[in-house]
Amino acid sequence: MITADTILIIDDEVQIRRLLEITLNLNSFKTLLASSAKEGIAVAASYNPSLILLDLGLPDDDGVSVLKKLREWYTNPVIILSVRNSEEDIIEALDSGANDYLTKPFRTGELLARIRTALRLTHDLGKSDSQLTFGSFTIDFAGHTARKNGILLKLTSTEFSLLSILAKNSGRVLTHQYLLKEVWGHGYLDQTQYLRVFVAQLRKKIEDDPAHPSLIITEPAIGYRFGE
C-alpha cells in the first residue's frame, strides 16, 4: 500500500470526530472531517475519499438520504454509525448501499477491523476469485463445491447459493431482505424462518462448533455477515 487511505468522517459531535480522527491517524489513515450533511457531501465530492464514516443522526438531513445522494456517484465503502434501537434505520441504510454499520458506543478495535475489511473488499473488487478459503473451509464458485477440512460437503442448491452469496461478500453485513430476495426471490421477503433454517443447516455443515459459529455470524434483527 503506497498511499494511505483517506477516510471522511461525517458526524455532528465534535468529540466523536476528535476521537475518530486521533484513532484513525494513529492507524496511519488520513482523515477528512465534516459536521453536517451538506458539508459532508461537498467534501466527499471534492476529495473522493477511500471510505466514509457516516453518522445517521445529522442535524440538517436524514442520514439515509445523505447516503442515497452519495451513492449517486460515490462507489467506495460507507460505514454507518448509529445509536442503539434503530435497527430499521440500519436496515434501510444497508439496503440503500451502506457497506457496514456500527452502533455507538463502539470499541475502536471493532471499528478498525470493519474499516479494514471494507477497504479490502473494494481493493479486491474486480479480482473475481473463483475460489475462496476461510480457515478450514473452502468454497469453489466455478465448480459449485465447498469443502470442510478437505472433505466435500453435500449441499442442496439453495444451500449453496446462500453460502456463495455470503462468502462473496465476506465481512459485509447482508440484510435478511437482501438474502431472501437473492436466494428465494421477491415473494419471500417476509420468510425469515427460511433463512434461519438454512443458516442452521449450513452451520452444522461448515462450522467447527455450530453452537458458537465463526463463519456465519448473526447480526440480530438485521441480517448475517460471513466471517473470516
Add this chain to the structure above:
Amino acid sequence: MDISDNRPDPDELLASLKLEEERSKRGKLKIFFGMCAGVGKTYTMLQTALAEKSKGFDVIIGYIETHNRKETADLAEGFELIPRKSYQYKSTAVYEMDLDAIIARKPQIVLVDELAHTNAPGSRHTKRFQDVLEILDNGINVYTTVNVQHLESRSDTVAQITGIIIRETLPDEIFENADEIEIIDLTPDELLQRLSDGKVYTPERSKEAIESFFRKGNITALREMALRIVADRVDKQLHEYMQLKRIRGPWKSGLHLLVAVSYTQQSAKLLRWAKNLSYTMGADLQAVYVETTHKLDPKESEQLNKNITLAGQLGIKFRFITSTDMVKAIVDFAQKENITHIIIGKPRVRNLLTLLRLGNFVNRLIRYSGNIDVYILGSDTKSTDKFKEKVSLPSFTSNISQYFSASLIVILIALICFSLKSFIGYQVVSFALLFVVSTLAFFFGTGPILLSATLSALIWDFFFIPPPYTLHVDKTEDMLMLIMFFIIALLSGVLTSRVRRQEKKIRIREERTNALYQLTRELSIATGIEGVINIAKNDIKKYFNLKSRILLKNDTNQLDYVSKDDTNIILSRNDMSVAEWTFQHSTKAGKHTDTLPSCDYTFYPLKGNQMNLGVIAIQQANVFTQGEEQFWEAFISQISGKFEREYLRNIAKQAYLLNESDKLYKTLFNSISHELRIPVATIMGASDSLLTLQHPEGIRRELSHEIFKASKRLNRLIENLLNMSRLESGRISPRLDWYDIHDLINKVTENLQDELKPFHLHVVIPDNMPFVKIDFGLMEQVLYNLIYNATQYASNSMSLRVKAFYENGITTLQVMDRGPGFPKKEISFIFNKFYRLEGSQAGGTGLGLSIVKGFVEALKGTVTVENRKNGGAIFTIKIPTETPEIDKIIL
C-alpha cells in the same frame, strides 16, 4: 342561673358566620328607599355617589332615570355613563341597561335606578334586580332606588290603599338582604309642595297626579308603611348584630312558622301575610302544599305555580307533599320540622258538603296539631265572586269522545234490554244499567259518568217504567226506585272514578320511585364519565321523553363543549352563553324560566354536594308541573351525585399517580445520582491523572482500563434508564421475528465476556430446539440483565448455567447460579422497581430486575425466581412463542 340559655345556638352562629363571609365577597347593595315617586331618591343617590367619588372611589352610572328633573340631570353629568343597550322588540327599539358592559368595566360602585323595573323581552333577565344580583356577584357595589309600593309583600296593601294594581314588584328577599337602606323621607305636605312647584312632573301631569295617586291620605299611608318597614329592618338588624356578636338577645327565637298553601288566589295573600308575620316575629318560615287526589284544572294549576313562585320571591322555602290526608300530612311535616306555628287560610265555603268537609279540616287540624299553634287567616271578599263560578262539582277534563262512548255504551245496553224486555221485566233493567254505569267509572272521568248516570235514569224511566214512552211514573215504589237508581248510579260512578284517580296518582308516584330506583341502580354500576352520561341520557329519554345534552366542566372549571356527548342537540353561541350562566350561577335558565327565556333549551345546573359539575340542557315543549319538576330535580340530583363521585374519583386517582411519580422521581434521583457519580468520578480521576502525570506504561494501561470499565458501567445505566422509560411510557410493542436461541445466548455472552471471564458458563440447549418468534432486542436485554446480575451477586461460585427449551408453545429460559440465593422474606420484592436487597454491595440501581419483569410481561410471558436446593438462585422465564412449520419450507 341557667347558663345554657345565654349560649348562642351553634346553628344560628354558623348561619351568621356564613352570612358574614358571603357578604364580604359580594358587592354591597345600598337601596335608597322612598314612599313614592318624587321624594328625591335618585337625587340623594347621586349626591351620596358624588361624595364617594370625591373620596377617590370609582363610581359610574349604569342606568339612571332623571325624569327630566333639572337638578338631577345636572348632578348626573359628573359621572361616567355606561351607554344603554338597544333591543329590538316588536319593530321598536327599546333601551335597557348594558349589564355586560358594566361587569366588563368593573367599577367600585355602579348606580342603577329603579330596582323593581321589568326588562324588555330579549334581555338576559326578566327583571332588573336579577341584573343587579349578577353585578353584585362580580364584586361590584350597587346603589339603587326602590319605592315602597314595589315590594312584593306590600303590593296587595298598596293596591287596597291606592286602588292601583302594582305590576312591577321586587321580591322581599332582595330588599331584606340589602346591605344598607337609606330612607328618603318627606312629609306629605312637603311632597305636595314639590309637586305643585313642578319639581316632580310637568305642571299638567302634576295636577293629574295630585288628583289620582298623590292624595294626601294615600301619601300618609304609604309613608307610614315605608317608615315601618325601615323600623322593622332596624329591629331585625339589631337582632342580627347581636347574633353576629354572639349576644343572646331578648327576642323570642326558635320560632318556626309553616304556612299551608293551596291552589287558590287567597293563598298568595296568605303567603304575603305570613311573610310579614315571620318578619316581625323574627321567625323562619316555610310553606307547604299537599297534593291530594283533587285533580287541578289548568287555572288552578297555574295559580299554584304562581303561589310557588311567589313563595320563592318572598324567600320562603316551599315543600311539596303528596298525601290523601291533608291534615295528617301537614301535622306530620310540622312535627318533623319542629314547627311552632301553623298558618292556614280560612277555608272558603262553597256548599253544605264543603262546609262539612272543610269545617272538619280545621277541626281536625286543631285537634291533631297538639302543642303547635294554629293561625287561621280570614279570607277576603273577592272569593265570593268565585263562589258561583266554582259551584259545579269536580272538574270536567274528559274529552268529547269519552262522553260519546259512555253514552253509546249506555244506549247499546238499553237496546239489548229493550229487546229482552218481555223476558226480564223492567225492574231488572235498572240493575243492568246500574252495573254498566259502575263499570264505566273504571274507564271514564267524572263527567261522562254523570252523563251516563243521568242518561240511563232517563232511558229507564222513558222506555221501561210503565207507562212506557213517557217520563211519567205511576207507582210510588217505581218513583222511589228511580230516585234511588239515580243516586246509586251517581255515587258509585263518582266514587269509582275518584278511587281511580287516587290509584293513578299512587301509580305515578310508584313509577317515579321506581324510576329513581332504577336510575340509582344503573348509575351505581356505571363506570367512567361516558358511562354515566349514557345512562343519564337514556333514562331521561325513557322517563321524561326528553332529548338532553350534558355539558360537564373540565379541569380548569370551564364547561366543556366538545364533550363526548353526541346528541342532536346542537348549541348555538347564544345557548352556550346561557349554559355558561347556568353553570356560574347554579340556577336554571333558558326556556320556561325567568332568565334568558328566549333560548330554545332549558338548562339545569348539575349540582353536587361540594361543587357544580356542569349543566344539562333539555328541550321541553311544556313547562314541568310541580310534581314533575320535583321528580326531575330528584332525578338530576342523582345524576349530579354520580358525576361528582366520578369526578372526585378521578381527582383522587390523579393525586395518587402524582404522588407515585413523585416517589419514583425521588428514588430515581437518589439512586441515579449515586450511580452516575461513581463512574464519572472514576473517569475524571483516571483521565486527569493520565493527563497530568507521567506514569509508567503498566499504570497507564490500568488507568485506561478503569476508564473503559467506568464508561461501560455508565452505558449500562443509560441502557437501563432508557428501557425503564420505555416501560413507563407503555410504548413497548414487541417486534417479533424468527430467531435461533443460540444466537441470542451467544450475543449476550459475547457482550458480557469481560464479566463472564472468571465463570464457567454452561449453556444447555437441546438439539431439537426449534426457531422461535421473539423480539430479539427485548430478550437480549432480559438475558443480559439476568446473567449480569448473576456475575455480580453470585461471584463466590464460579459456575453459571443457562438453559433453554421449548415445550407446548412455550419457550423457557433459565439462568442458574450457585451464589447465596435470596433471603426468603425479600424474594417477593426483588422485581420491584429500585428494590435492592438489604445490605447489598455498592453499585446497582435496583432497575435491572424490574426491567426484566417489564419486558417479559410485554412479551406476555412470566418470570419467576426460586432458591435452588443446593444453594443459589434460579430465574425462569416462560414466553409463549410460535414455532415455524418446517415442512412448508422448500428445501
